[in-house]
Amino acid sequence: MEHPLQIYNTLSRKKEQFVPLHSPLAGMYVCGPTVYGDPHLGHARPAITFDILFRYLSHLGYKVRYVRNITDVGHLENDADHGEDKIAKKARLEQLEPMEVVQYYLNRYQKAMEALNVLPPSIEPHASGHIIEQIQMIKEILDNGFAYESEGSVYFNVEKYNKNHSYGKLSGRNIEDMLNTTRVLDGQEEKHNAIDFALWKKASPEHIMHWPSPWSEGFPGWHLECSAMSKKYLGETFDIHGGGMDLIFPHHECEIAQSVAAGGHEAVRYWMHNNMITINGQKMGKSLGNFITLEELFGGTHSLLQQAYSPMTIRFFILQAQYRSTLDFSNEALQASEKGLERILEAFDNIAKIPVSAQSSVNIKELRKKCYDAMNDDLNTPIAISHLFEAVRQINAALAGQITLSSEDIKELQSVFNVFLTDIFGIKNEVKDGNAAYDSFAKAIDMLLEMRMQAKINKDWATSDKIRNELTALGFEIKDTKDGFEWRLNK
């Protein structure tokens, strides 16, 4: 498995050669959603980014175990250790069982992910299903002296941990700054220090989700679930941990502290973080209320949207930016992606129609390597896509007879598009793929258009226009070409 894949490690702040701990196995853990609301465009970014990584590592030959958690308990509102549990609040407001809320939004999340052609992870563990593992980890941290109990809750002692370890190494901040700048919030008196974070919280009487523990009837802190579940499924040390950049602090910083405090060493070898999707230059997110749900995007039902954007358009849009850059949402940008995607898919389809020549008049041998080089450079999908667009121009030129391609080169083009566009980028033709009846349906349309051709030959413009107009009204796009016709069903 020789490959020069470099990935950017947030911890070292540089690109590093990816060498898994137990090749050919590779383990990756990515922070999944807190399922208390509809998935929005922001959720699509990490899902697609790490889907690409999952697909690419698999393509390179690794046996990848991809764990993406579901947060269904412990994630509090307002401030990390004091607000109401997000799931519980939603359940209270809608008079549902918390698990009904979880199941409802989880179903919607998974449906949206499937539409985006995001492969399901190998394991999708729920925080609430791993209370025992989390309690065990708290015990280890307590035994090692890095946590303290206070009124039924257990807190991580950041100051003590920082004496021999570096709290803040991932996010690049130092504890003194944080002691000076961390706000003191009401109800935090039971913590020794404002920067300490909860491992276990005693449940208040109105809190409906709680479990027994040695300290109180309560629930685990948010940061703990990822440490406990990654350890359970990927081991004490594993390869990649991913998530959004906004999780670096405090979430991932706390994960590092927890792992070290419990097991004596860090768990993660490569930390990867995707950047945010912005709207008008600002982060799209719940707290700002400026998010657009995926359902609204697919249906074009949000007031900011000029039209509906298909899941593949969204996917392609996200892949046209490098994952560590912010990506600005706009109708213009989405429409550009939609057009570009159509063009690339059409060319992909047309590879099969290229006339076979004895020899190629151009050299396409470098294409595959260029795509690999781009992917190996920290998953530079926009560069890889730009190479595919260069190939699109060659495909079109070959179809127009301006260049010639040998059957070997045509096969090579087909193969490169299959590998990169279909397998690695996960781009599919939304009309055709998975539609078993498509062929029969397509032949019926072809038949109608053959009749229109005949009418045209007879200069029977009335009939020819009638067929075109009525098909157009049904959502078909009819194009006349030099010696025939083309059509496409607009979604």
Add this chain to the structure above:
RNA sequence: GGUUCCUUGGCCGAGUGGCUAGGCACCGGUCUGCAAAACCGUCUACGGCGGUUCGAAUCCGCCAGGAACCUCCA
């Protein structure tokens, strides 16, 4: 206020010292009963000022503007 980062042509977005990414839009052309589409071509940018260098979008400094994190957030 602290920490970190960003500023590329009409829009999105690659690019880390010399070899003018790519997509979309615009404009021009080809094709065409009409129409639409498609295809081809064109458009040569790097916030401002100064510095380093034979040479800077790319390195350094200052200034301006913006963002993320420091509370939950992908």
